[in-house]
Amino acid sequence: xxxxxxxxxxxxxxxxxxxxxxxxxxxxxxxxxxxxxxxxxxxxxxxxxxxxxxxxxxxxxxxxxxxxxxxxxxxxxxxxxxxxxxxxxxxxxxxxxxxxxxxxxxxxxxxxxxxxxxxxxxxxxxxxxxxxxxxxxxxxxxxxxxxxxxxxxxxxxxxxxxxxxxxxxxxxxxxxxx
Ligand code: GTP
Ligand code: MG
Numbered sequence: 001x002x003x004x005x006x007x008x009x010x011x012x013x014x015x016x017x018x019x020x021x022x023x024x025x026x027x028x029x030x031x032x033x034x035x036x037x038x039x040x041x042x043x044x045x046x047x048x049x050x051x052x053x054x055x056x057x058x059x060x061x062x063x064x065x066x067x068x069x070x071x072x073x074x075x076x077x078x079x080x081x082x083x084x085x086x087x088x089x090x091x092x093x094x095x096x097x098x099x100x101x102x103x104x105x106x107x108x109x110x111x112x113x114x115x116x117x118x119x120x121x122x123x124x125x126x127x128x129x130x131x132x133x134x135x136x137x138x139x140x141x142x143x144x145x146x147x148x149x150x151x152x153x154x155x156x157x158x159x160x161x162x163x164x165x166x167x168x169x170x171x172x173x174x175x176x177x178x
Contacts, residue, residue: 001044001057004175007079009107010088011099012067015123018158019088020064023168028159035066038078047172058172079107084117084171089142091122091155092134097142104149117174118151121167125157 008016017035021027024043041062046055063078065071079085087103089096100120107118122142128135139155146153152170156163 001059002176003059003061004083005061005063005081006084006086006171007063007065007082008086008088009065009075009079009103010067011090011096014067014088014090014093014096015158016067016088017064019086019121019123019156019164020062022158022161022164026161034068035064037066037071037074039064045168045172047169047176049176056176058176060168076110079111082116083175084119086119086121086167088121088123089137091124092127092136094136097137101145104151117171119167119171120146120151120153122155123158125155125162126159
């Protein structure tokens with residue numbers, strides 16, 4: 001079994017805890033309370049690896065940080081030894097992408113590119129469809145930024161679960177391969 005440490009970063013209320021709960025417990029809470037300090041959860045997945053007959057078991061140790069500004073100084077404790085970071089923004093809040101960019105910059109300055117897989121994740125995709133489409137950040141804009149910065153990128157919904165498992169699977173495969 002391989003163990004990897006993950007950290008979630010991003011503005012308050014973008015849905016970091018909701019993504020982790022969808023992944024770990026397969027549940028969603030409309031009235032989730034804002035995280036205080038940070039929360040720790042773990043989950044294992046199996047991935048198919050070439051050259052191996054049996055599936056590879058990967059255990060993720062996940063630090064879900066608090067996005068509120070007053071906890072910002074705690075973040076380095078959680079990202080320092082991380083193997084991967086999910087930098088989350090809210091597809092319906094333009095400012096949250098600005099905040100995500102500043103996290104990416106901080107990670108690149110403090111941790112370094114080669115040591116860390118960074119995944120840019122746009123959340124609340126369920127609010128970006130139908131007549132009441134609340135999308136405020138274009139996919140193409142975030143995608144271009146991610147490509148320029150060499151980040152993995154996707155859009156998900158913690159509410160419906162769309163895309164959430166795939167994020168962790170891609171991280172597992174990428175870390176396993178490296
Ligand atoms: P902090 O802990 O303060 O940093 O916030 P957070 O990033 O952990 O956000 P949290 O998961 O607590 O979610 C904030 C609010 O957004 C909650 O009311 C969630 O129910 C809601 N929410 C989270 N993900 C989604 C989603 O995919 N779709 C919709 N519609 N709402 C979501
Ligand atoms: Mg939270």
